[in-house]
Amino acid sequence: MNEELDFRVFTRRWEHYDTYRFTRITTGWHIEFKVHTGDCNPKGEPYFYSNFRQDYVSYPNDLPDVLELLWEHADELTEEELQEKMNEIAEWVNACERAHPSWNGYY
Numbered sequence: 001m002n003e004e005l006d007f008r009v010f011t012r013r014w015e016h017y018d019t020y021r022f023t024r025i026t027t028g029w030h031i032e033f034k035v036h037t038g039d040c041n042p043k044g045e046p047y048f049y050s051n052f053r054q055d056y057v058s059y060p061n062d063l064p065d066v067l068e069l070l071w072e073h074a075d076e077l078t079e080e081e082l083q084e085k086m087n088e089i090a091e092w093v094n095a096c097e098r099a100h101p102s103w104n105g106y107y
Contacts, residue, residue, distance in 0.1 A: 003023065005021070005083050006019050006086070008090050009094060009097070010097055012057075012100065014055065018055075020048070022086065028041040029071065031047045034051065035051075036050040044064060048067075057093070057097055058096045059096055060096050070086070070089070
């Protein structure tokens with residue numbers, strides 16, 4: 001337990017990647033990123049998504065369930081495998097964020 005994982009997300013609003021730090025804890029994830037930092041449940045609620053809402057990040061509807069599934073099976077994975085799976089999830093979010101329509105005045 002207590003593996004530290006990076007989660008790199010592209011934001012259209014700032015046009016660059018941000019890195020969230022996930023640490024697996026007994027009750028879920030501890031998430032560190034700018035203002036919204038703290039202990040979350042296995043789905044990443046509430047801080048992961050409050051950061052996304054703040055920066056208008058689009059993400060897949062199933063993201064909370066997939067994060068919970070990863071948390072539940074983390075003991076079966078090496079730290080490298082866990083980071084690889086987290087990278088896959090981040091790429092899924094990035095694809096969703098990049099595919100979102102960008103209109104003047106809306107991120």
